[in-house]
Amino acid sequence: MSWRSLWRRPNAIVGGLLLLVMIGAAIVGVLYTPYDPVANDLATRLKPPSPAHWLGTDEWGRDVLSRLLFGAGVSMTISSFTVLAAVAVGTLLGAAAGYFGGWFERVAMALLDALLAFPSLIMALGMMAVFGPSRTGVIAALTLAYMPSVARVVRGSVLSVREKEYVEASRVMGNSEPFTMFRHVLPNCVAPIIVLATALFGWALLAESALSFLGLGVPPPASSWGGMLSDSRNYVGQAPWLALVPGISISLTLLGINLFGDALRDQFDPRMKNL
Amino acid sequence: MLRYTLHRVALAVPTLLIVAVIVFVLMRAIPGDPAQIMLGDLENPRALAQMRSDLGLDRPVAMQFVIWLKRVFAGDLGNSIAQQRPVLEMLWGAFGVTATLVIPAVAIASLLAIPLGMIAAWKQNTLVDVTVVTAAIVFLSIPSFWLGLIFLLVFGLKLDLLPVVGYVSPLEDFREGIRYLIMPVTALALIETGVLIRMARSSTIEVLRLEYITHARAKGLTETAVALRHALKNAMAPTWTMIGLALGSLLGGAVVTETVFTLPGIGRLLVDSIFARDYPVVQGCLLFITLIYVLVNLAVDLCYPLFDPRVRL
Numbered sequence: 001m002s003w004r005s006l007w008r009r010p011n012a013i014v015g016g017l018l019l020l021v022m023i024g025a026a027i028v029g030v031l032y033t034p035y036d037p038v039a040n041d042l043a044t045r046l047k048p049p050s051p052a053h054w055l056g057t058d059e060w061g062r063d064v065l066s067r068l069l070f071g072a073g074v075s076m077t078i079s080s081f082t083v084l085a086a087v088a089v090g091t092l093l094g095a096a097a098g099y100f101g102g103w104f105e106r107v108a109m110a111l112l113d114a115l116l117a118f119p120s121l122i123m124a125l126g127m128m129a130v131f132g133p134s135r136t137g138v139i140a141a142l143t144l145a146y147m148p149s150v151a152r153v154v155r156g157s158v159l160s161v162r163e164k165e166y167v168e169a170s171r172v173m174g175n176s177e178p179f180t181m182f183r184h185v186l187p188n189c190v191a192p193i194i195v196l197a198t199a200l201f202g203w204a205l206l207a208e209s210a211l212s213f214l215g216l217g218v219p220p221p222a223s224s225w226g227g228m229l230s231d232s233r234n235y236v237g238q239a240p241w242l243a244l245v246p247g248i249s250i251s252l253t254l255l256g257i258n259l260f261g262d263a264l265r266d267q268f269d270p271r272m273k274n275l
Numbered sequence: 276m277l278r279y280t281l282h283r284v285a286l287a288v289p290t291l292l293i294v295a296v297i298v299f300v301l302m303r304a305i306p307g308d309p310a311q312i313m314l315g316d317l318e319n320p321r322a323l324a325q326m327r328s329d330l331g332l333d334r335p336v337a338m339q340f341v342i343w344l345k346r347v348f349a350g351d352l353g354n355s356i357a358q359q360r361p362v363l364e365m366l367w368g369a370f371g372v373t374a375t376l377v378i379p380a381v382a383i384a385s386l387l388a389i390p391l392g393m394i395a396a397w398k399q400n401t402l403v404d405v406t407v408v409t410a411a412i413v414f415l416s417i418p419s420f421w422l423g424l425i426f427l428l429v430f431g432l433k434l435d436l437l438p439v440v441g442y443v444s445p446l447e448d449f450r451e452g453i454r455y456l457i458m459p460v461t462a463l464a465l466i467e468t469g470v471l472i473r474m475a476r477s478s479t480i481e482v483l484r485l486e487y488i489t490h491a492r493a494k495g496l497t498e499t500a501v502a503l504r505h506a507l508k509n510a511m512a513p514t515w516t517m518i519g520l521a522l523g524s525l526l527g528g529a530v531v532t533e534t535v536f537t538l539p540g541i542g543r544l545l546v547d548s549i550f551a552r553d554y555p556v557v558q559g560c561l562l563f564i565t566l567i568y569v570l571v572n573l574a575v576d577l578c579y580p581l582f583d584p585r586v587r588l
Contacts, residue, residue, distance in 0.1 A: 117294050118294070209420075
């Protein structure tokens with residue numbers, strides 16, 4: 001594993017820069033926005049971009065740039081928490097299944113297969129139907145949708161690592177099973193987890209935008225990129241910037257994640273090319 | 276072959292059973308009395324008592340699940356609260372719309388992506404390859420709902436070429452139906468093309484590295500013959516799997532595309548029912564979508580040896 005040679009790949013540089021800009025925007029959005037992202041000002045409804053409002057205003061006279069920055073914070077936070085939770089739960093479950101085997105593995109895998117039988121967005125929609133739209137709801141629903149993929153990948157790597165001599169050696173030395181697992185087995189499964197986590201971040205971002213676009217994600221008036229796109233639909237003819245700005249932001253972020261993810265995958269795990 | 280088929284089908288049964296348990300638990304997690312929810316907000320104590328005993332709500336939860344499952348197996352998904360129609364009937368109607376959107380889109384995407392991906396692999400690291408790969412990753416990164424919105428803006432509103440809202444079944448009026456389908460099918464197809472190009476390219480590259488390709492070249496076959504006779508066939512298998520997966524997940528509702536273009540497909544039905552709190556329809560959609568997804572995956576697995584004879588079942 002070499003992080004330095006990663007930066008020789010053009011897709012790592014372009015993707016990394018795009019991601020850096022978007023993460024920067026998200027951090028700015030959490031700390032500071034030029035206007036209050038939810039304050040209505042009906043005097044400045046649907047104004048095109050101007051020196052006062054760089055990206056124009058929406059149908060309530062809200063500043064689009066402020067909403068975009070704030071939405072970046074919301075989307076990135078939700079995606080990050082989703083990835084963290086899915087990786088944490090999926091790793092524990094997959095590692096336990098792969099390491100202990102037996103009935104535990106069979107039951108766990110049957111459950112995970114059933115969860116994977118739901119297309120992930122449909123799974124999330126089902127959860128939102130029951131619990132109603134909220135930020136924590138989105139994180140919980142998407143975690144449940146993505147955790148099984150993590151568990152499957154981790155279990156696969158654990159199965160291949162657990163037979164290695166150094167794992168046997170750790171046992172022979174009298175180390176406990178959990179110690180062997182965390183000290184010797186899991187660290188050798190990190191590469192595929194990193195690659196998958198990058199892909200998951202993109203999927204989570206897209207899914208969060210889709211849910212908010214459908215009105216089942218981040219509840220209004222808080223801004224989210226998907227919600228901004230959804231609101232723009234009624235005004236797309238007279239105020240096209242309302243549709244262009246959040247759409248380009250989502251696309252550029254996803255492009256950054258995809259480029260960077262490809263570079264990571266080629267660098268660390270050439271076997272997972274087909275994922 | 277028969278043994279493998281039976282084994283594979285048998286494996287799908289526990290999956291579907293657990294899916295049923297998940298949907299059952301999810302629907303019971305809705306606050307309130309399930310019988311009251313099924314009936315809607317009617318002030319009718321007798322109907323409520325009838326419904327409670329029909330659903331077995333006076334019995335243990337495990338029994339309730341068995342009663343519910345029996346009904347589902349008999350094809351009785353209940354009635355929609357909002358429309359007072361059988362849920363199954365609504366599902367079939369919506370599924371038809373989704374299928375007329377998704378099947379042409381996936382077909383177009385496959386026809387575009389497979390040759391492009393293979394040419395890119397063939398000319399690996401040339402300008403052609405870089406162009407194709409860049410186009411693929413760009414299309415992959417555009418959300419379908421945004422692409423749809425831009426299509427509506429450009430072709431619907433600015434150029435006024437195509438209808439913006441609504442749906443006409445191409446079975447009833449072919450010409451008009453096609454006009455309504457052009458934009459959603461194109462939007463969906465372009466994004467799927469991005470996914471499939473990458474798959475076709477990477478599996479072709481993998482095949483081109485194998486010894487029998489070197490052997491075929493060493494025999495003095497032309498590059499075209501090597502490509503068509505030896506590489507193409509073997510590179511197709513993983514791509515077919517990917518096409519199958521795309522078909523399976525999209526047939527369960529291209530939710531956002533259907534929403535942007537106001538098509539009454541199954542994904543739209545699910546979202547509308549969630550907003551209308553029409554829980555029998557929500558439950559029916561979840562079961563139906565998952566069943567389609569599992570069945571299409573099963574079919575893809577069973578067809579695999581047709582595309583790759585090296586896989587013996």
